[in-house]
Amino acid sequence: MSTSGTPLEKIIDALELDQLPADEQEEIMSDIGALIFQSTMMNLMQVMDPETKEEFGKMVESDASEDEVSAFISSRVPNSDTIVQSTIDEMVDDILAVTGPVAA
Numbered sequence: 001m002s003t004s005g006t007p008l009e010k011i012i013d014a015l016e017l018d019q020l021p022a023d024e025q026e027e028i029m030s031d032i033g034a035l036i037f038q039s040t041m042m043n044l045m046q047v048m049d050p051e052t053k054e055e056f057g058k059m060v061e062s063d064a065s066e067d068e069v070s071a072f073i074s075s076r077v078p079n080s081d082t083i084v085q086s087t088i089d090e091m092v093d094d095i096l097a098v099t100g101p102v103a104a
Helices: 007-014 022-047 050-061 066-076 080-099
Strands: none
Touching (some): 007 022
16 A cells, blocks of 8 residues: 555554455444544543533534534634644554554
8 A cells, every 4th residue: 555644544554454354444444533533522622611611512412513513613622623633643653653663
């Protein structure tokens, strides 16, 4: 697999997912995506003020769409893009630390 260095490609290469059947690749990436999502939400909630946390909780409970949640976070959480990217980078770094560096 050709690696251009995106976080997704780094994970695929580090875990050698390209060696697995497509359905297994999908399942593993879905699990990793869920972990990244949970970590991101935790990191975002840590910087929310109490009122924003309460509104966010209500939004999640009401099954708001992904677009609605994203718009809320972008408008109410300072530096949310940086927090999201930092969380992704940390998760990729953690995976690479466990699996070892990816050969170029």
